Amino acid sequence: MRLAATVMLVRDARPGRLEVFMLRRSARSSFAPDAFVFPGGTVDPGDYAGDLGWPPERVAAEFRAVVPEQLPASEPPIGAEDARALVRAAVREVFEESNLRLDADALALYSHWITPPTEPRRYNTHFFIARAPSEQHGIADAVETHDERWIEPATALREHEAGRMHLVYPTIKHLERLALHGSVADALAFARSKPVVTIMPDRAPSEGFVMPNELEGAW
16 A cells, blocks of 8 residues: 655635645546546655654654544554655655645645555555645646646535536545635644544445545544
8 A cells, every 4th residue: 555645735715715726637547537636646765765854743743643433444553754754745746746846844734544445556645735835826747637726625516516527535525624614724723723533435435435424524
């Protein structure tokens, strides 16, 4: 199972609304082809080296996921070195996929999702949230990703319902949560105060998985 980092870059749009940066994955991608996603990818060996990363006390504080009884996870909690590599991977992937230069200190850990055991490709993914760098707009790399968009979460969900925007289940659930916030400050404050709950569906949504009601607003 590959460790992966995903980053929800958000910015304030009109009053009471925020936007999130999304990219369309290549149609040739082996995972979620043509789906609109947040920038991110798997951890590379090089992410374990260098100075970029959080200090040990911050790693210990943020990478402390709760595993719910309703969805027991097969993977143990990650260690400090993996956690710091994830932070480095998050910054690197944002730059590689969208040409946005992000400071690691801007990242806040938001959630932890593990691909269902029924899937052929499995990822141990940590989602981060960050305020988008000012005066930077982002552009897809035109290889792995295309069609960059700043979009309000509620609009993305409506586009998906209308069949005009392909989204995968974890992206939908994160957009639903982002849509509850009217500003970047609110979204970041929520992220920094909420628990990080490990979500590992027991099967894919196409096989009937639905988030348990007791976890719907808790992860």
